[in-house]
Amino acid sequence: MTTPSSLAGLNKAELAEKLVAIGVEPKKARMRAEQLWRWIYHYGVTDFAAMTNVAKDLRATLAERYTLARPELTAAQVSQDGTRKWLVRLAPGVEAECVFIPDVGRAGALCVSSQVGCTLNCTFCHTGTQKLVRNLTAQEIVAQVLIARDALTEWPTPERPLNDGDRQLTNIVFMGMGEPLYNLDHVAAAIDTISDGDGISISRRRITVSTAGVAPRIKELGERTGAMLAISLHATNDELRDQLVPLNKKYNLEELFAAIRTYPSLNNAKRVTFEYVMLKGVNDTLAEAKALVRLLAGIPAKINLIPFNPWPGAPYECSDWETIEKFAEVLNRAGYSSPIRTPRGRDILAACGQLRSESVKQRASERLKAEAS
Numbered sequence: 001m002t003t004p005s006s007l008a009g010l011n012k013a014e015l016a017e018k019l020v021a022i023g024v025e026p027k028k029a030r031m032r033a034e035q036l037w038r039w040i041y042h043y044g045v046t047d048f049a050a051m052t053n054v055a056k057d058l059r060a061t062l063a064e065r066y067t068l069a070r071p072e073l074t075a076a077q078v079s080q081d082g083t084r085k086w087l088v089r090l091a092p093g094v095e096a097e098c099v100f101i102p103d104v105g106r107a108g109a110l111c112v113s114s115q116v117g118c119t120l121n122c123t124f125c126h127t128g129t130q131k132l133v134r135n136l137t138a139q140e141i142v143a144q145v146l147i148a149r150d151a152l153t154e155w156p157t158p159e160r161p162l163n164d165g166d167r168q169l170t171n172i173v174f175m176g177m178g179e180p181l182y183n184l185d186h187v188a189a190a191i192d193t194i195s196d197g198d199g200i201s202i203s204r205r206r207i208t209v210s211t212a213g214v215a216p217r218i219k220e221l222g223e224r225t226g227a228m229l230a231i232s233l234h235a236t237n238d239e240l241r242d243q244l245v246p247l248n249k250k251y252n253l254e255e256l257f258a259a260i261r262t263y264p265s266l267n268n269a270k271r272v273t274f275e276y277v278m279l280k281g282v283n284d285t286l287a288e289a290k291a292l293v294r295l296l297a298g299i300p301a302k303i304n305l306i307p308f309n310p311w312p313g314a315p316y317e318c319s320d321w322e323t324i325e326k327f328a329e330v331l332n333r334a335g336y337s338s339p340i341r342t343p344r345g346r347d348i349l350a351a352c353g354q355l356r357s358e359s360v361k362q363r364a365s366e367r368l369k370a371e372a373s
């Protein structure tokens with residue numbers, strides 16, 4: 001778990017506070033925080049001793065009071081197709097999953113979680129069968145990226161710089177557990193850290209935030225993060241969407257699309273991704289493909305068709321391959337790029353909608369007891 005004393009995942013202001021707390025003059029804290037920043041987020045160091053441009057006595061004090069520890073991993077799995085999944089322990093009984101998918105985006109994408117559990121209860125999603133445990137902090141979201149970089153061993157060293165072209169992890173998608181727009185403050189803060197050019201340096205254009213459709217926060221997401229927008233659509237009429245994505249009862253398609261049209265700086269180079277899970281006999285007719293085309297009129301868009309990934313007890317089946325291809329053809333003919341997303345990591349339950357941890361919400365008294373032990 002992230003020990004309370006770990007600095008890994010903090011932002012610059014928080015680092016400066018931690019420095020002041022161990023006696024660094026407030027006026028110098030900012031500059032020192034910049035130095036730490038580069039070691040933590042550009043080089044990924046886990047030992048203060050490696051910070052060669054930081055005074056020796058300060059390094060020693062830092063090591064006495066703080067660590068650069070990552071949260072503990074309770075499981076790490078690799079799929080036959082190279083997808084990797086980590087179960088990250090954030091606190092006693094609080095675990096989140098993140099997944100690295102090679103050959104997605106420019107080189108590879110990390111799918112991060114923003115909450116443990118979820119409140120939305122989408123009927124086809126495994127995470128939706130798990131109650132919300134809690135929001136992740138920005139530090140915990142950033143830690144998922146650090147863990148992936150550690151595991152991929154792609155931190156540069158001062159002697160061995162890493163060229164952009166050599167990177168394996170080039171994209172971040174907020175498509176793990178949880179609804180990012182119900183944790184926007186922490187998601188936005190995490191994106192500030194992840195995209196900072198002196199650190200991890202994954203550009204905002206390569207960070208995608210996916211929402212089930214929290215309409216009133218969509219514009220704000222764009223204004224605060226500059227990230228790419230993805231919408232989990234899955235149905236083209238309110239009646240069906242009410243069933244599949246119950247959040248639709250709160251923000252219906254009309255409201256959702258009005259919000260999407262306000263997303264800042266949409267154009268052909270910055271399109272909205274629409275995710276559409278293919279459910280056999282539920283949402284996969286050609287009439288629905290045509291309805292989808294009408295719905296997207298005027299929005300710079302691309303469509304990701306996601307073959308439904310089964311999970312134990314799921315009440316749906318995946319559409320037949322032929323049906324998916326015909327559906328895609330209608331979209332392609334209308335001029336939309338609509339790749340069929342190859343299921344990745346299904347064998348380790350790492351594919352879209354398969355994430356679910358055993359974490360449950362603890363009563364405060366139990367939590368305190370566990371933390372004290």
Ligand code: SAH
Nearest residue numbers: 125175179210211212232275308309352353
């Ligand atoms: N709550 C956000 C972030 C989660 S993204 C959102 O809904 O967008 C996870 C993506 O996987 C969503 O597009 C979701 O609809 C999709 N998904 C969920 N369960 C799935 C399943 N069993 N098979 C395929 N895709 C699924």
